[in-house]
Amino acid sequence: xxATADEAGLDYQRCRWCGTPSYRRLLxxxxxxxxxxxxxxxGIGIVTRPPQxxxxxAVVQLLEGxxxxxxxxGALNGxxxxxxxxxxxxxxxxMAFRLCPVGxxxxx
Ligand SMILES: [Zn+2]
Numbered sequence: 151x152x153a154t155a156d157e158a159g160l161d162y163q164r165c166r167w168c169g170t171p172s173y174r175r176l177l178x179x180x181x182x183x184x185x186x187x188x189x190x191x192x193g194i195g196i197v198t199r200p201p202q203x204x205x206x207x208a209v210v211q212l213l214e215g216x217x218x219x220x221x222x223x224g225a226l227n228g229x230x231x232x233x234x235x236x237x238x239x240x241x242x243x244x245m246a247f248r249l250c251p252v253g254x255x256x257x258x
Contacts, residue, residue: 158238160191162216171216188213193238194250197222202232210236210247220245 156181163186164171165178171189173245178186191214198217199209207219208230210250222230223246229237 158193158240160193160212160238161189162189162191162212162214163187163258164214171212171214173216173218184223189236191216191238195236195238195247197230197234197236198231200232200234207245208247218245220247222247225249 160173162171162173163175165181165183166185166187167177167183168179168181170180171185175186177184191212192238193212195210195212195218197208198211201222208222209217209219211217220238221244222236223241225248230249235250237250239246239248
């Protein structure tokens with residue numbers, strides 16, 4: 151079965167009224183509307199809070215604007231900084247991300 155970029159995406163919802171993206175909510179977090187449209191994220195995001203230990207999860211803001219918690223696998227804790235780009239990876243049992251390869255960065 152060929153792997154496609156779509157497989158690593160993440161389903162979320164976007165409010166039909168105000169456009170606020172949300173993840174696994176029954177109501178829009180901004181206007182409390184229940185009228186949410188299904189949408190698909192590419193699964194690419196930015197770490198907003200690094201994991202505090204090897205057991206804990208990072209907080210990742212997806213490019214589409216909603217926030218999820220997940221483990222960053224394949225990286226030492228100290229290597230996961232706020233602002234680090236991560237990509238959702240296929241993992242059957244938990245939300246998991248990998249660090250994106252960085253071609254250019256602020257630290258040379
Ligand atoms: Zn709304």
